[in-house]
Amino acid sequence: MSHARILTAAALGIVLLASAPVAAGQPSMTPGERHDWERTHRVSRIIGSDVHNKTGDKIGEIKDVVVDDKGSIRLAIVSTGGYLGVGERLHAVPWEAMTLGPKDDRVVDIDTPGFTSKSWPNLGDERWMADNRRYYIH
Numbered sequence: 001m002s003h004a005r006i007l008t009a010a011a012l013g014i015v016l017l018a019s020a021p022v023a024a025g026q027p028s029m030t031p032g033e034r035h036d037w038e039r040t041h042r043v044s045r046i047i048g049s050d051v052h053n054k055t056g057d058k059i060g061e062i063k064d065v066v067v068d069d070k071g072s073i074r075l076a077i078v079s080t081g082g083y084l085g086v087g088e089r090l091h092a093v094p095w096e097a098m099t100l101g102p103k104d105d106r107v108v109d110i111d112t113p114g115f116t117s118k119s120w121p122n123l124g125d126e127r128w129m130a131d132n133r134r135y136y137i138h
Contacts, residue, residue, distance in 0.1 A: 051078050051098075051106045059110060063090065066123055075123065080110060089114030092123060097136035111135050 043065065051060045060080035068074045073095040082088030091114045098106040112135045115121055121128050 046076075049106060051076075051080075051108060051110075052101055053109050054107060060091075062106065065095075066092070076106065078108075078110065080114065088117070090117060090120075091115075092121065092132055094133050094136050097133075108136065 046065060047062055049062050050058055051062060053059050060078045062076045063079040064077040065073050066075040066077065075092045076095055076098060078091045078093050079088045080091060091110050091112050093108055093110065098108045101107045112132065121132075123129070
């Protein structure tokens with residue numbers, strides 16, 4: 001596992017732990033509330049979740065997330081197409097462009113050419129990020 005992934009996971013974990021309900025002095029969550037909280041806050045529940053388009057067709061799954069320097073999720077890396085990783089395209093979808101679906105999935109329409117796992121764009125380039133955002137946020 002690369003250092004960047006370890007740091008990303010650690011930063012995201014800290015943010016998520018800080019936002020978790022504190023057991024002392026707060027009422028416990030119902031099973032439904034716990035499920036809702038976990039599906040929006042636990043990275044292990046986000047990565048691997050299905051992504052559907054707005055008409056309900058499965059178009060891929062979340063392969064990774066990208067966080068900013070504050071630990072907030074900026075992008076979901078969505079994998080589409082391919083079989084067992086061969087021929088798949090990756091898409092850097094702005095997190096706020098995705099909505100939570102009814103089946104622990106995410107909903108977004110993807111209309112970008114994407115990239116491969118060997119040719120990632122510079123996600124730190126603000127010009128690239130602005131150009132990418134225009135596909136999703138109108």
